[in-house]
Amino acid sequence: MLKLAVIAGTNREGSRTLRLARHVLYRFEAAGSVGTLVDLRELPPDALLSTAYDQRPPELEPMVDAIMEADGLVVVTPEYNGGFPGVLKLFIDLLPHPESVRDRPVCLIGISKGRWGAMRPVEHLAQLWHYRNGFVFPERLFVHDALEGLADDGAPTDARQLRHLDALVPNYLAFLRRLRGYPDPEEG
Numbered sequence: 725m726l727k728l729a730v731i732a733g734t735n736r737e738g739s740r741t742l743r744l745a746r747h748v749l750y751r752f753e754a755a756g757s758v759g760t761l762v763d764l765r766e767l768p769p770d771a772l773l774s775t776a777y778d779q780r781p782p783e784l785e786p787m788v789d790a791i792m793e794a795d796g797l798v799v800v801t802p803e804y805n806g807g808f809p810g811v812l813k814l815f816i817d818l819l820p821h822p823e824s825v826r827d828r829p830v831c832l833i834g835i836s837k838g839r840w841g842a843m844r845p846v847e848h849l850a851q852l853w854h855y856r857n858g859f860v861f862p863e864r865l866f867v868h869d870a871l872e873g874l875a876d877d878g879a880p881t882d883a884r885q886l887r888h889l890d891a892l893v894p895n896y897l898a899f900l901r902r903l904r905g906y907p908d909p910e911e912g
């Protein structure tokens with residue numbers, strides 16, 4: 725069974741990104757994978773110490789383990805001032821290097837109040853992933869107009885975005901299976 729880590733890319737209380745990330749995880753689990761939600765509100769304060777790059781705070785290890793043990797990563801990022809949140813960059817910078825990104829697949833999902841659905845931060849994350857020799861799943865989901873665009877359960881309210889998510893979930897799992905050389909259950 726494929727194992728995922730879904731990162732909610734901000735630590736803001738009341739974040740819509742976290743709500744969407746929970747829904748995305750639910751969708752992947754409903755499609756037959758198992759997953760862990762990586763909630764950046766759990767980042768320990770010591771992650772900000774100047775020594776954290778050389779000596780990761782022990783409290784960070786469960787989050788690091790979730791990343792390292794996953795077959796595939798999903799990053800759900802909001803747009804903050806035209807980029808992805810600093811706390812997400814800090815988390816990535818504290819992960820084991822280079823093995824946390826190199827040869828690791830990632831699916832990128834954006835959410836923003838504005839009309840572009842966090843396209844800028846998603847593309848910046850893709851750039852980071854390419855630079856560090858990771859595998860970016862080519863399909864992205866951009867959830868725009870987040871204030872009215874997200875239901876209470878975290879599902880996008882827009883019918884086209886829902887259809888897109890319906891396709892993205894099995895397609896990403898198939899992408900992961902191809903990368904791992906697992907047989908495709910459809911081709912039994």
Ligand SMILES: Cc1cc2nc3c(=O)[nH]c(=O)nc-3n(C[C@H](O)[C@H](O)[C@H](O)COP(=O)(O)O)c2cc1C
Nearest residue numbers: 736739740741802803804805806835836837838870
């Ligand atoms: C610090 C900060 C900066 C933001 N900058 C942008 C922005 O540049 N463009 C945009 O469309 N929305 C911006 N937003 C609004 C977020 O897109 C909105 O809050 C959305 O719900 C996703 O973020 P959330 O997970 O914090 O809720 C910003 C929000 C915060 C807290």
